[in-house]
Amino acid sequence: MSKGLPKRSEDYAAWYQELVKQADLAEHAPVKGCMIIKPYGFGIWEKMQRTLDDMFKETGHVNAYFPLFIPKSYLSKEAAHVEGFAKECAVVTHYRLKNSPDGKGVIVDPEARLEEELIVRPTSETIIWSAYRNWIQSYRDLPLLINQWANVVRWEMRTRLFLRTAEFLWQEGHTAHATKEEAIEETRRMLDVYARFAEEYMAMPVIKGVKSENERFAGAVDTYCIEALMQDGKALQAGTSHFLGQNFAKAFDVKFANKEGELDYVWGTSWGVSTRLMGALIMTHSDDKGLVLPPRLAPIQVVIVPIYHGDDELEAIQTYVQGIIEKLKRVGIKVHFDARDTHRPGFKFAEWELKGVPVRLAIGKRDMENNQVEVARRDTGEKHTAPVDGLTEHILDLLDDVQQSLFKRALAFREANTRKADSYEEFKEILEKHGGFILAHWDGTTETELRIKEETKATIRCIPLDAEEEEGKCIVTGKPSKRRVLFAKAY
């Protein structure tokens, strides 16, 4: 804690890593590529989960749970899917250990080999659609609107806490519909839910768009996404919503009888967000002093630090603040009174700054006498004195203001870092000098996209849904283009 953080401007990657560690959010597990999400980090994730879960339920979805293991053969059933997912997977081959003959520890029992290997789910389309085959017979069974909260594993060699880990937590929605139109509507609805969550709760502005063919989910007809811009000028894909067409229905033979009794394949969608959102949240708002949390996702929204000399004063303050705490709790504010007598106020201030608590109240003997508290907001560092009378209303307003300010600040940053490029030269120059989002014309081919990626490391983040029609020429090939697409280097 006391070590301080590297500066973002000097070493952004080191800043991120140290921040995650020092703010007690997560750490690397002894198993390569896996992470331990520590209680403070998990508290933020729980708030995300709860909020999203409520939003899913409001839009008619229910939760279920499907198995962790997928038979190896299932992965091969959808042609594109197997290419994308049946690669870096954790494979279970045995089901028993036995004592080592040398008496030291345990060994894998060679006789307990599985007939068919099991894959630890990297995503659950295959296992879920194999169940849907039995669940869906007629149009009366549709739509099927199911979500699951689960852990998934995609073997990764180069990992970064929250951003890329072998095991991560996520939710995956898997829906089945009678018509193409309805499935597309669902895909877009969930994209909107994600965008609303990102903007209203994470205070993180996002651009909604559709992926190019090259960046599409393996097995999808269309992949929609929300893209956010981090403070180092790199983009982060924060959520995806896939229109699966009838691909998985065909792969798993899921048909339904329509009202006329005719059989047809079911239309599908899937959509997910993961603990990656934690990385996005951290990188969108935090600063060189530590984490900055939007109030709506902060496990602790208000911390109260007593300024005192001696036990008597501490006790007096403790008694005095009880009324304040009760009033704040009554309106649903998460408040913590830091009564530790093992640390000085300055240490506590720095610690709560590091942990990103949106509002800090400090109260000493004189404050009590004057019926006032010192109020500090984490986002700007501004301090002011406020009367205890009417404090609850004041704090509610302040939390709202912090929430809005963080969004505005992030939006201003994104706007300042979104540029148009009309030639490949200009494109490369912007990328080198500023990074950020670049809007440029593209000829629509994977070939050009890959060339740009290879030469600049920038990828097409998405074709923004609100992209204006505009006659233009591809910055690389000069071929005609009807709208600009969004490029960036990305996490």
Place this chain on the structure above:
Amino acid sequence: MSKGLPKRSEDYAAWYQELVKQADLAEHAPVKGCMIIKPYGFGIWEKMQRTLDDMFKETGHVNAYFPLFIPKSYLSKEAAHVEGFAKECAVVTHYRLKNSPDGKGVIVDPEARLEEELIVRPTSETIIWSAYRNWIQSYRDLPLLINQWANVVRWEMRTRLFLRTAEFLWQEGHTAHATKEEAIEETRRMLDVYARFAEEYMAMPVIKGVKSENERFAGAVDTYCIEALMQDGKALQAGTSHFLGQNFAKAFDVKFANKEGELDYVWGTSWGVSTRLMGALIMTHSDDKGLVLPPRLAPIQVVIVPIYHGDDELEAIQTYVQGIIEKLKRVGIKVHFDARDTHRPGFKFAEWELKGVPVRLAIGKRDMENNQVEVARRDTGEKHTAPVDGLTEHILDLLDDVQQSLFKRALAFREANTRKADSYEEFKEILEKHGGFILAHWDGTTETELRIKEETKATIRCIPLDAEEEEGKCIVTGKPSKRRVLFAKAY
């Protein structure tokens, strides 16, 4: 649904299996031993989770997340633990698949073999205590009160939905303390939380006790448990809370400096309940018509079925019940209006009975005219007419009454099926004739316990915490015994 259930009295096992299937709670997954928890079943589990999670937080615990995979060597670090858990495990040996040379599907890439095999967690003591080593330095870091909600895998050959499956969902609390007394207090506190949850929410009476050495958790000094009696006279262990002593602290070298600066090993506890509780809930209350759910855990507490002829009447009823629905929702009652025009009321009645909805309202044209509804309770099947005026209060009272009645009924059943045996003959006779709980004297040796188990299949469920001191003689060996212990055949 329409098939009807086997009778409990004729084939209890078949009744259970069919009930789980027909009430849409869960089904077997294509992966041997794994289950799919369907939305209706998961809705009940979510209510359990939410309630327990709140209770854990009220008692000072926080959630975190630890990895799914455990390095094989970790399992061997605690001597007793490895004996108990390093047996029927899912073992990950490889991390990559590749396209099959014959072009058909994928195969495990032999070059992607892990240096050390990974075990899919059967329980997380080892991985968590290895993290605690870094988290705990001084008494200031204690107590550490952490819980996680997770999936675990214990390979099982003979599985039954919810009761015994290879993968299951659970929570596992893992706490660390400075003193033995505090750790024992925590172990007992969580046992009390489980008992309160079982009795007040599941309406399932439980006996709190401590396990015999033979039934103890592998690695624990003492295992406390709650035991419930199912309707077929078999016992079900519904939750366990372990006092780990310093066993895992020693195995993973977790020491702390006390206030005097002296180093000592940390004291530990762990405690868990799982989706097994779903099985317990089903078997405690349900009947030959289907599921019976206690109102506090029912995803739908009140269902409203319209009785109508023609679309006009349905529409009129729909409009009429809006006010009722809103009022019920306002006080937090989960209500569902079954507006399906594809099924007749009789079908709907049977379906909601099968699904265990505690209260059913039926409303037809004449009911509307008289401002009344027909109210039926699921537990007793009793019906009565109630005025719409004041209905909300009436339903609230009724739900409370159903909750209490279910508990009382289950308690009466348990009391009627708990018998004392003073000789081995009597013991065997009771077991054969009645099943149920048997209180008998035992000499305290594992030898006698195992003999009884082998000869009768009954095991010591626990030594009840409230067992009276009583001079007696072991029913098998005649050796002296100070209190009766609880025997039963068990799930």
